[in-house]
Amino acid sequence: MRSFSMPKMAISLLLAILAAAILIGINETGYNRSTAALNDIADASRTRGALNLLLQHALDAETGSRGYLLTGDPRYLEPYNSAVANITQTLDNLRLLHTANADEYATLSQLGRNVQRKLAEMELSVRMRKQGNEEAWKFVLMTDMGKEHMDAIREQATKLINASSDRMDVSQAQVRRALLYSRIGIAAVAMAGLLAFYLYLRQGTALKLAGEQQQQILQQERDLLERQVRERTATLAELATHLQQVREEERGHLARELHDELGALLTAAKLDVARLKSKLGTQAPEFAQRLQHLTETLNSGIALKRRIIEDLRPSSLSNLGLTASLEILAREFAERSGIDVATNLEAVELDESSQLTVYRLVQESLTNVGKYAQAAQVDINVRNRDGLVEVDIKDNGRGFAMSDVRTSTHGLAGMKHRVEAAGGKLTVESVPGEGTRISASLPRSTQPA
Ligand SMILES: Nc1ncnc2c1ncn2[C@@H]1O[C@H](COP(=O)(O)OP(=O)(O)O)[C@@H](O)[C@H]1O
Ligand SMILES: [Mg+2]
Structure with missing residues (x-):
């Protein structure tokens, strides 16, 4: 029984360990992938934010420069200047975010160049306005150059925004996939665990049953042996009792025989001797002496008989x-x-x-x-x-x-x-x-x- 169950136990244990290892593996992989995907999503969203900010600053700078050009009011230069400073900062941030993807980095470089061009154009017209060169700045304003730069900036920014949106979609899909795998894995391992537990319980019950059966067999054997011992002891005790009874009966019988037969013989002999003694009188002193001796011998015999009988069966008991x-x-x-x-x-x-x-x-x-x-x-x-x-x-x-x-x-x-x-x-x-x-x-x- 035991020799079968041991390997089964070992297999159950191995399966349990394997299931746990798989579960941990699925979980870890899922966790790592999800973390990477979430980092990507965060990057993409930062990129989108930065691009929107860049566009915003570019528009602010353009609005500021136009305001100044049209009114000559230096107050417009303030938002213009701060927007220009912000644009440079934002571009640097964007470059840091785009080191991984070569395509996007190229687009970003293009965007950077266009931004620089746009900044240079605005800077030129502002400088000319400051110098009072009316014709020149009006000329710059009238050309399509500013619009072209702005369109290019918008186009490239949109391209980058779309790219990061795509990346976000991919990462989200990855997170979803990881979650799905985890779900399937956990469910499968849980089912396997339940199955293993069920098998374990069944095996335990079977083992217990077998143990009980063995116990029962042993108990039966013990009972049988005990019964046999009891029976034999009883037989022996009966035999011993019987032997003791027989012995007492024999002794009683012997005592009666001795009393009745030997007693009668000895008494008869004693009577004969007494008769002889009285017949003889004093005529033959030698015979008289012999007869006296015979009487004494007979008396000793009677005493001995009495002792033996008493020993065989105490007559005092009944008397x-x-x-x-x-x-x-x-x-x-x-x-x-x-x-x-x-x-x-x-x-x-x-x-x-x-x-x-x-x-x-x-x-x-x-x-x-x-x-x-x-x-x-x-x-x-x-x-x-x-x-x-x-x-x-x-x-x-x-x-x-x-x-x-x-x-x-x-x-x-x-x-x-x-x-x-x-x-x-x-x-x-x-x-x-x-x-x-x-x-x-x-x-x-x-x-x-
Ligand atoms: N009253 C007693 N004092 C000392 N020893 C005793 C006494 N009764 C019994 N024994 C011891 O117990 C033993 C068993 O006694 P018993 O069964 O009567 O067998 P047996 O008399 O045939 O030797 C004796 O051999 C003796 O050593
Ligand atoms: Mg004794």
Whole structure:
């Protein structure tokens, strides 16, 4: 999935960069062209202004000179002189504006010459008038020379004005074109950008979908595995429960057999010996001694049988109840091991199999204390709490670390399983050097035991 999407991503990015570059390119070119065109327009408009001014000044100068010629009033010389000065200045400006185009420069030169001629003609007639040479200035005035010069000036100025108008038109067209290109370019790139964005979104959605699908597959696999583990654990737990039951049943069966069969045999033998003993009387002291020994042997056998049966299946449990059985268990353990055992046992309501579970729990815990704890004191508590029966066995021995418990040992694990199979919960707390505490809580039986 990923190996496909990476190049696609890279292509999208490249396209985006390309589009941005094109956009910037179009914009820059458009800007440069427009700026150049606007400069041209400004130049053209200045040129037109200057030409109009030139014509204006030329007319002013002519009007001024004519006024002076006709009236002889020197006041007319003032506008004439200032117009002449302005004409020279304006011509200089025009020359500066026309360096680029050779044709126009030529026309401008012609215009300049004609202006000079016109100025020279006016200057001549004015000078003659000043000198009082009536005939001469009238002659100059009468000739068509002034008009010709003026016409030429007008013609060339018009030509230049038209040329600058043309240039303005061209520049305006250029600005319009640049604007159009920008418009088209921006629209195209915007469309491309939208398209790219759409593709990107679609791709993102596809990626997300694929991710979700993968997640789902993983989740399904995990669920399957979890279910399998649960099923197997349940099967194993059932098996373990079954084995424990079978074991208890076997033990019960064995205990009954021993009690009924071996017990009957031993009792019969004892009775026979007693009968023999009474028959013999005091006649054969040697046999009597033998028979006495046999009686003692039989008694030991009966005691051994009773111990084995008790160990196989605590008869005290059904005969005396849980509390008394635990008291006996604790007392015997204390006598055997020399460890001080304190009991605090409340009467509790538990069904038969839970009673056996508690009995075995205490039995195994005491065995462990004897084997490993090196304890001086053990406390056994049984009490009712919140609808549960709580049992705990606490010693003050050397304790152990949970992580050190070998997996090959089954005492604690068996207890846990047994308690859980009875619907209860077992916790083992132990700190090295600080003793061990085994606690179990079991649901109370609904019927009295
Ligand atoms: N009361 C205790 N004090 C110290 N160590 C204990 C005690 N109970 C159990 N242990 C430790 O936990 C281990 C596991 O006990 P258990 O499951 O009963 O197995 P086993 O008795 O077969 O060794 C023991 O080997 C021992 O090291
Ligand atoms: Mg053990």
